Amino acid sequence: MMELNTNKCEVITVTRKRNRIVHQYKLKDAILTPVEATKYLGVTITSDLKWNSHISNVCQKANNTLAFLRRNLRVNSPKLKATAYQSLVRPLVEYASTVWDPSTSKNIYKLEMIQRRAARFTLNRYHNTSSVSSMLQELGWTSLQQRQEISRLVMFYKIHNELVPFNSDAYITKCTRSTRAVHTQGYLMPQSRTQQHQCSFFPRTIKMWNTLPVNVVTAPSTEAFRLQLTKGNNS
Structure with missing residues:
Protein backbone atom coordinates (compact mmCIF):
# COMPACT_ATOMS: atom_id res chain seq x y z
CA MET A 1 0.00 0.00 0.00
CA MET A 2 3.02 2.30 -0.35
CA GLU A 3 2.50 5.42 -2.45
CA LEU A 4 5.07 5.99 -5.18
CA ASN A 5 6.59 9.45 -5.45
CA THR A 6 6.41 10.21 -9.16
CA ASN A 7 8.93 13.05 -8.72
CA LYS A 8 11.57 10.46 -7.83
CA CYS A 9 10.73 8.06 -10.67
CA GLU A 10 12.66 8.14 -13.94
CA VAL A 11 12.90 6.19 -17.19
CA ILE A 12 16.17 4.96 -18.68
CA THR A 13 16.39 3.19 -22.04
CA VAL A 14 19.28 0.77 -22.42
CA THR A 15 20.10 0.33 -26.08
CA ARG A 16 22.93 0.41 -28.63
CA LYS A 17 20.71 1.75 -31.41
CA ARG A 18 21.39 5.21 -32.77
CA ASN A 19 17.72 5.78 -33.53
CA ARG A 20 15.95 4.95 -30.32
CA ILE A 21 12.29 4.11 -29.99
CA VAL A 22 10.88 7.04 -28.05
CA HIS A 23 7.93 6.28 -25.82
CA GLN A 24 6.31 8.41 -23.16
CA TYR A 25 5.85 6.60 -19.87
CA LYS A 26 3.35 7.70 -17.26
CA LEU A 27 2.77 6.85 -13.64
CA LYS A 28 -0.48 8.09 -12.08
CA ASP A 29 -0.94 10.40 -15.06
CA ALA A 30 2.47 11.98 -14.38
CA ILE A 31 4.93 11.89 -17.27
CA LEU A 32 8.19 10.27 -16.16
CA THR A 33 11.44 12.05 -16.99
CA PRO A 34 13.75 10.20 -19.43
CA VAL A 35 17.40 10.13 -18.29
CA GLU A 36 20.74 8.89 -19.67
CA ALA A 37 22.02 7.75 -16.26
CA THR A 38 20.49 6.83 -12.94
CA LYS A 39 21.54 5.31 -9.63
CA TYR A 40 20.37 1.87 -8.57
CA LEU A 41 21.42 0.70 -5.11
CA GLY A 42 24.32 3.17 -5.21
CA VAL A 43 25.58 2.12 -8.65
CA THR A 44 25.30 4.57 -11.56
CA ILE A 45 23.81 2.81 -14.58
CA THR A 46 23.94 4.50 -17.98
CA SER A 47 21.99 3.89 -21.17
CA ASP A 48 25.10 2.51 -22.92
CA LEU A 49 25.99 0.18 -19.99
CA LYS A 50 29.44 1.70 -19.60
CA TRP A 51 30.90 2.33 -16.15
CA ASN A 52 32.80 5.57 -16.82
CA SER A 53 30.23 7.73 -15.02
CA HIS A 54 30.05 5.45 -12.00
CA ILE A 55 33.82 5.20 -11.68
CA SER A 56 34.18 8.99 -11.98
CA ASN A 57 31.62 9.44 -9.20
CA VAL A 58 33.35 6.86 -7.02
CA CYS A 59 36.79 8.42 -7.55
CA GLN A 60 35.52 11.89 -6.74
CA LYS A 61 33.87 10.74 -3.52
CA ALA A 62 36.92 8.70 -2.47
CA ASN A 63 39.35 11.53 -3.21
CA ASN A 64 37.18 13.99 -1.28
CA THR A 65 37.11 11.64 1.72
CA LEU A 66 40.86 11.15 1.53
CA ALA A 67 41.39 14.93 1.38
CA PHE A 68 39.15 15.30 4.44
CA LEU A 69 41.29 12.80 6.35
CA ARG A 70 44.46 14.58 5.32
CA ARG A 71 43.12 17.91 6.60
CA ASN A 72 41.69 16.65 9.87
CA LEU A 73 43.64 13.53 10.90
CA ARG A 74 46.83 15.22 12.00
CA VAL A 75 48.61 12.33 13.72
CA ASN A 76 51.97 10.66 13.15
CA SER A 77 50.63 7.12 13.41
CA PRO A 78 50.81 5.22 10.10
CA LYS A 79 48.72 2.45 11.65
CA LEU A 80 45.89 4.84 12.53
CA LYS A 81 46.03 6.49 9.10
CA ALA A 82 45.98 3.10 7.38
CA THR A 83 42.95 2.09 9.43
CA ALA A 84 41.20 5.33 8.47
CA TYR A 85 41.87 4.70 4.77
CA GLN A 86 40.79 1.07 4.91
CA SER A 87 37.63 1.94 6.87
CA LEU A 88 36.45 5.14 5.16
CA VAL A 89 37.99 5.32 1.68
CA ARG A 90 38.65 1.86 0.30
CA PRO A 91 35.06 0.62 0.86
CA LEU A 92 33.90 3.44 -1.44
CA VAL A 93 35.98 2.10 -4.35
CA GLU A 94 35.09 -1.53 -3.69
CA TYR A 95 31.34 -1.33 -3.14
CA ALA A 96 29.62 -3.58 -5.74
CA SER A 97 32.88 -3.76 -7.69
CA THR A 98 32.01 -7.25 -8.92
CA VAL A 99 29.52 -5.47 -11.19
CA TRP A 100 31.55 -2.49 -12.44
CA ASP A 101 35.19 -3.66 -12.04
CA PRO A 102 36.96 -1.60 -14.74
CA SER A 103 38.56 -3.19 -17.77
CA THR A 104 40.08 -0.09 -19.39
CA SER A 105 43.56 1.12 -18.43
CA LYS A 106 42.24 4.67 -17.95
CA ASN A 107 39.69 3.69 -15.31
CA ILE A 108 42.09 1.24 -13.63
CA TYR A 109 44.64 4.07 -13.35
CA LYS A 110 42.08 6.48 -11.86
CA LEU A 111 41.24 3.98 -9.12
CA GLU A 112 44.84 3.00 -8.38
CA MET A 113 45.77 6.68 -7.96
CA ILE A 114 43.45 6.85 -4.96
CA GLN A 115 45.41 4.14 -3.15
CA ARG A 116 48.71 5.67 -4.19
CA ARG A 117 47.63 9.00 -2.64
CA ALA A 118 46.51 7.08 0.44
CA ALA A 119 49.97 5.49 0.73
CA ARG A 120 51.62 8.93 0.71
CA PHE A 121 49.12 10.14 3.32
CA THR A 122 49.66 7.09 5.54
CA LEU A 123 53.46 7.30 5.56
CA ASN A 124 53.59 11.10 5.26
CA ARG A 125 55.92 10.99 2.27
CA TYR A 126 55.06 13.62 -0.31
CA HIS A 127 58.45 14.22 -1.91
CA ASN A 128 58.56 13.69 -5.68
CA THR A 129 61.49 11.30 -5.38
CA SER A 130 59.66 9.00 -2.94
CA SER A 131 58.69 5.70 -4.56
CA VAL A 132 54.99 4.99 -4.13
CA SER A 133 55.51 1.38 -5.23
CA SER A 134 57.93 0.92 -2.33
CA MET A 135 55.37 2.50 0.02
CA LEU A 136 52.65 0.09 -1.11
CA GLN A 137 55.03 -2.83 -0.61
CA GLU A 138 55.98 -1.55 2.84
CA LEU A 139 52.31 -1.24 3.81
CA GLY A 140 51.50 -4.66 2.35
CA TRP A 141 48.73 -3.28 0.16
CA THR A 142 47.93 -5.21 -2.99
CA SER A 143 46.59 -3.24 -5.94
CA LEU A 144 42.89 -2.44 -6.08
CA GLN A 145 42.78 -4.27 -9.39
CA GLN A 146 43.98 -7.49 -7.72
CA ARG A 147 41.51 -7.05 -4.86
CA GLN A 148 38.65 -6.58 -7.34
CA GLU A 149 39.69 -9.67 -9.29
CA ILE A 150 39.64 -11.68 -6.07
CA SER A 151 36.17 -10.29 -5.23
CA ARG A 152 34.86 -11.38 -8.63
CA LEU A 153 36.33 -14.86 -8.24
CA VAL A 154 34.91 -15.19 -4.72
CA MET A 155 31.47 -14.26 -6.03
CA PHE A 156 31.83 -16.84 -8.81
CA TYR A 157 32.88 -19.44 -6.22
CA LYS A 158 29.63 -18.73 -4.35
CA ILE A 159 27.63 -19.07 -7.57
Whole structure:
Protein backbone atom coordinates (compact mmCIF):
# COMPACT_ATOMS: atom_id res chain seq x y z
CA MET A 1 0.00 0.00 0.00
CA MET A 2 3.02 2.30 -0.35
CA GLU A 3 2.50 5.42 -2.45
CA LEU A 4 5.07 5.99 -5.18
CA ASN A 5 6.59 9.45 -5.45
CA THR A 6 6.41 10.21 -9.16
CA ASN A 7 8.93 13.05 -8.72
CA LYS A 8 11.57 10.46 -7.83
CA CYS A 9 10.73 8.06 -10.67
CA GLU A 10 12.66 8.14 -13.94
CA VAL A 11 12.90 6.19 -17.19
CA ILE A 12 16.17 4.96 -18.68
CA THR A 13 16.39 3.19 -22.04
CA VAL A 14 19.28 0.77 -22.42
CA THR A 15 20.10 0.33 -26.08
CA ARG A 16 22.93 0.41 -28.63
CA LYS A 17 20.71 1.75 -31.41
CA ARG A 18 21.39 5.21 -32.77
CA ASN A 19 17.72 5.78 -33.53
CA ARG A 20 15.95 4.95 -30.32
CA ILE A 21 12.29 4.11 -29.99
CA VAL A 22 10.88 7.04 -28.05
CA HIS A 23 7.93 6.28 -25.82
CA GLN A 24 6.31 8.41 -23.16
CA TYR A 25 5.85 6.60 -19.87
CA LYS A 26 3.35 7.70 -17.26
CA LEU A 27 2.77 6.85 -13.64
CA LYS A 28 -0.48 8.09 -12.08
CA ASP A 29 -0.94 10.40 -15.06
CA ALA A 30 2.47 11.98 -14.38
CA ILE A 31 4.93 11.89 -17.27
CA LEU A 32 8.19 10.27 -16.16
CA THR A 33 11.44 12.05 -16.99
CA PRO A 34 13.75 10.20 -19.43
CA VAL A 35 17.40 10.13 -18.29
CA GLU A 36 20.74 8.89 -19.67
CA ALA A 37 22.02 7.75 -16.26
CA THR A 38 20.49 6.83 -12.94
CA LYS A 39 21.54 5.31 -9.63
CA TYR A 40 20.37 1.87 -8.57
CA LEU A 41 21.42 0.70 -5.11
CA GLY A 42 24.32 3.17 -5.21
CA VAL A 43 25.58 2.12 -8.65
CA THR A 44 25.30 4.57 -11.56
CA ILE A 45 23.81 2.81 -14.58
CA THR A 46 23.94 4.50 -17.98
CA SER A 47 21.99 3.89 -21.17
CA ASP A 48 25.10 2.51 -22.92
CA LEU A 49 25.99 0.18 -19.99
CA LYS A 50 29.44 1.70 -19.60
CA TRP A 51 30.90 2.33 -16.15
CA ASN A 52 32.80 5.57 -16.82
CA SER A 53 30.23 7.73 -15.02
CA HIS A 54 30.05 5.45 -12.00
CA ILE A 55 33.82 5.20 -11.68
CA SER A 56 34.18 8.99 -11.98
CA ASN A 57 31.62 9.44 -9.20
CA VAL A 58 33.35 6.86 -7.02
CA CYS A 59 36.79 8.42 -7.55
CA GLN A 60 35.52 11.89 -6.74
CA LYS A 61 33.87 10.74 -3.52
CA ALA A 62 36.92 8.70 -2.47
CA ASN A 63 39.35 11.53 -3.21
CA ASN A 64 37.18 13.99 -1.28
CA THR A 65 37.11 11.64 1.72
CA LEU A 66 40.86 11.15 1.53
CA ALA A 67 41.39 14.93 1.38
CA PHE A 68 39.15 15.30 4.44
CA LEU A 69 41.29 12.80 6.35
CA ARG A 70 44.46 14.58 5.32
CA ARG A 71 43.12 17.91 6.60
CA ASN A 72 41.69 16.65 9.87
CA LEU A 73 43.64 13.53 10.90
CA ARG A 74 46.83 15.22 12.00
CA VAL A 75 48.61 12.33 13.72
CA ASN A 76 51.97 10.66 13.15
CA SER A 77 50.63 7.12 13.41
CA PRO A 78 50.81 5.22 10.10
CA LYS A 79 48.72 2.45 11.65
CA LEU A 80 45.89 4.84 12.53
CA LYS A 81 46.03 6.49 9.10
CA ALA A 82 45.98 3.10 7.38
CA THR A 83 42.95 2.09 9.43
CA ALA A 84 41.20 5.33 8.47
CA TYR A 85 41.87 4.70 4.77
CA GLN A 86 40.79 1.07 4.91
CA SER A 87 37.63 1.94 6.87
CA LEU A 88 36.45 5.14 5.16
CA VAL A 89 37.99 5.32 1.68
CA ARG A 90 38.65 1.86 0.30
CA PRO A 91 35.06 0.62 0.86
CA LEU A 92 33.90 3.44 -1.44
CA VAL A 93 35.98 2.10 -4.35
CA GLU A 94 35.09 -1.53 -3.69
CA TYR A 95 31.34 -1.33 -3.14
CA ALA A 96 29.62 -3.58 -5.74
CA SER A 97 32.88 -3.76 -7.69
CA THR A 98 32.01 -7.25 -8.92
CA VAL A 99 29.52 -5.47 -11.19
CA TRP A 100 31.55 -2.49 -12.44
CA ASP A 101 35.19 -3.66 -12.04
CA PRO A 102 36.96 -1.60 -14.74
CA SER A 103 38.56 -3.19 -17.77
CA THR A 104 40.08 -0.09 -19.39
CA SER A 105 43.56 1.12 -18.43
CA LYS A 106 42.24 4.67 -17.95
CA ASN A 107 39.69 3.69 -15.31
CA ILE A 108 42.09 1.24 -13.63
CA TYR A 109 44.64 4.07 -13.35
CA LYS A 110 42.08 6.48 -11.86
CA LEU A 111 41.24 3.98 -9.12
CA GLU A 112 44.84 3.00 -8.38
CA MET A 113 45.77 6.68 -7.96
CA ILE A 114 43.45 6.85 -4.96
CA GLN A 115 45.41 4.14 -3.15
CA ARG A 116 48.71 5.67 -4.19
CA ARG A 117 47.63 9.00 -2.64
CA ALA A 118 46.51 7.08 0.44
CA ALA A 119 49.97 5.49 0.73
CA ARG A 120 51.62 8.93 0.71
CA PHE A 121 49.12 10.14 3.32
CA THR A 122 49.66 7.09 5.54
CA LEU A 123 53.46 7.30 5.56
CA ASN A 124 53.59 11.10 5.26
CA ARG A 125 55.92 10.99 2.27
CA TYR A 126 55.06 13.62 -0.31
CA HIS A 127 58.45 14.22 -1.91
CA ASN A 128 58.56 13.69 -5.68
CA THR A 129 61.49 11.30 -5.38
CA SER A 130 59.66 9.00 -2.94
CA SER A 131 58.69 5.70 -4.56
CA VAL A 132 54.99 4.99 -4.13
CA SER A 133 55.51 1.38 -5.23
CA SER A 134 57.93 0.92 -2.33
CA MET A 135 55.37 2.50 0.02
CA LEU A 136 52.65 0.09 -1.11
CA GLN A 137 55.03 -2.83 -0.61
CA GLU A 138 55.98 -1.55 2.84
CA LEU A 139 52.31 -1.24 3.81
CA GLY A 140 51.50 -4.66 2.35
CA TRP A 141 48.73 -3.28 0.16
CA THR A 142 47.93 -5.21 -2.99
CA SER A 143 46.59 -3.24 -5.94
CA LEU A 144 42.89 -2.44 -6.08
CA GLN A 145 42.78 -4.27 -9.39
CA GLN A 146 43.98 -7.49 -7.72
CA ARG A 147 41.51 -7.05 -4.86
CA GLN A 148 38.65 -6.58 -7.34
CA GLU A 149 39.69 -9.67 -9.29
CA ILE A 150 39.64 -11.68 -6.07
CA SER A 151 36.17 -10.29 -5.23
CA ARG A 152 34.86 -11.38 -8.63
CA LEU A 153 36.33 -14.86 -8.24
CA VAL A 154 34.91 -15.19 -4.72
CA MET A 155 31.47 -14.26 -6.03
CA PHE A 156 31.83 -16.84 -8.81
CA TYR A 157 32.88 -19.44 -6.22
CA LYS A 158 29.63 -18.73 -4.35
CA ILE A 159 27.63 -19.07 -7.57
CA HIS A 160 29.47 -22.29 -8.47
CA ASN A 161 28.71 -23.81 -5.06
CA GLU A 162 25.13 -22.45 -4.93
CA LEU A 163 25.90 -20.31 -1.87
CA VAL A 164 23.91 -17.40 -3.29
CA PRO A 165 20.35 -17.45 -4.70
CA PHE A 166 21.13 -17.32 -8.40
CA ASN A 167 19.93 -19.38 -11.36
CA SER A 168 23.32 -19.94 -12.97
CA ASP A 169 21.97 -22.37 -15.59
CA ALA A 170 20.28 -19.46 -17.36
CA TYR A 171 23.61 -17.66 -17.90
CA ILE A 172 26.52 -20.10 -17.83
CA THR A 173 27.23 -23.70 -18.85
CA LYS A 174 29.59 -26.17 -17.19
CA CYS A 175 32.13 -28.01 -19.32
CA THR A 176 31.18 -31.60 -19.99
CA ARG A 177 34.79 -32.74 -19.97
CA SER A 178 38.17 -31.37 -18.94
CA THR A 179 40.94 -30.35 -21.33
CA ARG A 180 44.51 -29.17 -20.98
CA ALA A 181 43.26 -25.59 -20.77
CA VAL A 182 40.14 -26.16 -18.62
CA HIS A 183 39.87 -28.20 -15.41
CA THR A 184 37.00 -30.46 -14.37
CA GLN A 185 35.18 -27.58 -12.64
CA GLY A 186 35.44 -25.28 -15.65
CA TYR A 187 32.77 -23.45 -17.65
CA LEU A 188 32.24 -22.70 -21.31
CA MET A 189 33.17 -19.17 -22.30
CA PRO A 190 30.03 -17.13 -23.11
CA GLN A 191 29.89 -15.73 -26.62
CA SER A 192 30.20 -11.95 -26.71
CA ARG A 193 28.96 -9.77 -29.55
CA THR A 194 29.67 -6.46 -27.82
CA GLN A 195 32.57 -4.93 -25.91
CA GLN A 196 30.28 -4.32 -22.94
CA HIS A 197 29.38 -8.00 -22.64
CA GLN A 198 32.95 -9.18 -23.18
CA CYS A 199 34.08 -6.99 -20.26
CA SER A 200 31.17 -7.92 -18.02
CA PHE A 201 31.25 -10.21 -14.98
CA PHE A 202 30.73 -13.69 -16.44
CA PRO A 203 33.05 -13.60 -19.49
CA ARG A 204 35.92 -11.98 -17.56
CA THR A 205 35.55 -14.11 -14.43
CA ILE A 206 35.02 -17.45 -16.19
CA LYS A 207 38.22 -16.86 -18.16
CA MET A 208 40.13 -16.46 -14.88
CA TRP A 209 38.26 -19.27 -13.11
CA ASN A 210 39.15 -21.78 -15.80
CA THR A 211 42.87 -21.08 -15.35
CA LEU A 212 42.87 -21.65 -11.57
CA PRO A 213 44.32 -24.92 -10.20
CA VAL A 214 41.78 -27.61 -9.31
CA ASN A 215 42.82 -27.60 -5.64
CA VAL A 216 41.89 -23.89 -5.50
CA VAL A 217 38.44 -24.07 -7.12
CA THR A 218 37.57 -27.10 -4.97
CA ALA A 219 38.44 -25.33 -1.72
CA PRO A 220 36.10 -26.46 1.10
CA SER A 221 34.89 -22.98 2.05
CA THR A 222 34.69 -19.40 0.80
CA GLU A 223 37.36 -18.26 3.23
CA ALA A 224 39.68 -21.11 2.22
CA PHE A 225 39.17 -20.17 -1.43
CA ARG A 226 39.88 -16.49 -0.72
CA LEU A 227 43.00 -17.44 1.24
CA GLN A 228 44.30 -19.52 -1.67
CA LEU A 229 43.77 -16.59 -4.06
CA THR A 230 45.49 -14.18 -1.68
CA LYS A 231 48.49 -16.50 -1.36
CA GLY A 232 48.68 -16.74 -5.12
CA ASN A 233 48.73 -12.96 -5.51
CA ASN A 234 51.38 -12.55 -2.83
CA SER A 235 53.68 -15.25 -4.14
